[in-house]
Amino acid sequence: MSGRRIRALAVLAALPVLAAALSCSSGSDGSPSARAGSDGAGIGPGASPFWVDPASAAARQVEAWEAAGREEDADLLRLISERPAAVWPTGEDPADRVRRAVEGAEATDTTAVLVAYNIPHRDCGQYSRGGAADATAYRTYLAEFARAVGDHEAVVVLEPDAVPHLVDGCTPAVHHDERYTLLAEAVERFAALPRTRVYLDAGNPSWITDPRRLVEPLERSGIAAADGFALNVSNFQTDADVTAYGRRLSAALGGKRFVIDSSRNGNGPLDGRQDAWCNPPGRALGTPPTTETDEPLLDAYLWIKRPGESDGECRGGPPAGRWWAEYALGLARGAAR
Numbered sequence: 001m002s003g004r005r006i007r008a009l010a011v012l013a014a015l016p017v018l019a020a021a022l023s024c025s026s027g028s029d030g031s032p033s034a035r036a037g038s039d040g041a042g043i044g045p046g047a048s049p050f051w052v053d054p055a056s057a058a059a060r061q062v063e064a065w066e067a068a069g070r071e072e073d074a075d076l077l078r079l080i081s082e083r084p085a086a087v088w089p090t091g092e093d094p095a096d097r098v099r100r101a102v103e104g105a106e107a108t109d110t111t112a113v114l115v116a117y118n119i120p121h122r123d124c125g126q127y128s129r130g131g132a133a134d135a136t137a138y139r140t141y142l143a144e145f146a147r148a149v150g151d152h153e154a155v156v157v158l159e160p161d162a163v164p165h166l167v168d169g170c171t172p173a174v175h176h177d178e179r180y181t182l183l184a185e186a187v188e189r190f191a192a193l194p195r196t197r198v199y200l201d202a203g204n205p206s207w208i209t210d211p212r213r214l215v216e217p218l219e220r221s222g223i224a225a226a227d228g229f230a231l232n233v234s235n236f237q238t239d240a241d242v243t244a245y246g247r248r249l250s251a252a253l254g255g256k257r258f259v260i261d262s263s264r265n266g267n268g269p270l271d272g273r274q275d276a277w278c279n280p281p282g283r284a285l286g287t288p289p290t291t292e293t294d295e296p297l298l299d300a301y302l303w304i305k306r307p308g309e310s311d312g313e314c315r316g317g318p319p320a321g322r323w324w325a326e327y328a329l330g331l332a333r334g335a336a337r
Helices: 009-014 057-067 071-081 094-107 135-149 162-167 173-191 212-220 239-252 325-336
Strands: 112-116 154-158 196-201 228-231 257-261 298-302
Touching: 057 071, 057 325, 071 325, 094 112, 094 135, 094 154, 112 135, 135 173, 154 173, 154 298, 162 173, 162 196, 162 212, 173 196, 173 212, 212 239, 228 239, 239 257, 239 298
Parallel strands: 112 154, 154 196, 196 228, 228 257, 257 298
Antiparallel strands: none
C-alpha cells in the first residue's frame, strides 16, 4: 500500500456540528492522517464529519412538511436531512453528481462519501437490477467517476453486493472472471487518486455467514490495493454483530480495516422473514456517521444506504432507490423513541 496522505482531519474538528450526534474531532497532535494500509493507519483518531447534501430528498421533504404545517414531522426528519449520507451517482452520467458532491464537500471542508454501483449484471436481475451494459461501458463509467473526483477528498464504497453475489451463486459463473477483473480495475483506479479512500463491499454477517468464504473472492477483486472493506450496506444487522464479523474477516485478510453502514440498523434486523432486508417495518436510524468508533479496525460508521430511499417494490414501497417519505419518517421515529 502506498504512503499517500490525506489532509489533516484536525481541521475538521473546528466545523459546526450538524445535529447533536454528528461530532467532529481528530488526533490531538493535529498531524495528517495516513491512509489505511499495511502500516495499519486509518482515517485517524477522532471523528471526521462527512458532507451533508443541502438539497437531498430529505431536506426537500423537511421544507415541504414545514410549508404544509407538519412541523413535528419535519423536526423528526431533520435526524436524516442534517446528517451525511452517501451519494449514489447514476450509471449513465456519474460525473455531474460526483462533481457536485466533492465540490460541495470542499466548500464546507468535509469529505464526500460516494458509492460506485454500476457493475454489469448487477443484483442478479432483482430489485436493483441493471448496471453497465458491458465491460467497456463499465470502464467508461469508472473513468468518468474517477475523473470527477480528481484530487478532491472522498470515500468511495465500491459495488455493494458484487462480491457476495459471486459467493452465494446468484451471479452466473459465466460472469465471474469478468467481474473479478472489473472490480480489481475499479479498486486500482480509485486507489490511485491522491485523496480518495476505497472500501470494497463484503456483504453482512446474515448473508455469507462464514467470512472465510469471502477471502479468496475479495483477494481476486483487488482488496490488497483497497483501504479496506464495507459491511452491512443497505442492511439492518446490529453494530455489535457486524463489528464482530468484521474482525473475523479482517484477521483472514491480514488486518484489513473496514467501515459499517449504520444508516438503518438502530433496531437491528426484522427476525424470521426471508425478505427481512426489503423495507422492513419497525426499523430505526442507527449510529450517526462518525469516525469515533472505539474499535481499532473500524474506520467509520457511515450512512451508505440513504435512509428513506426504498429497497424495492415490496411492502408498498416504490422502486429501489426512490424516496419514500413515510418510511423515512418511521426510521426517524424509531430513533427518537
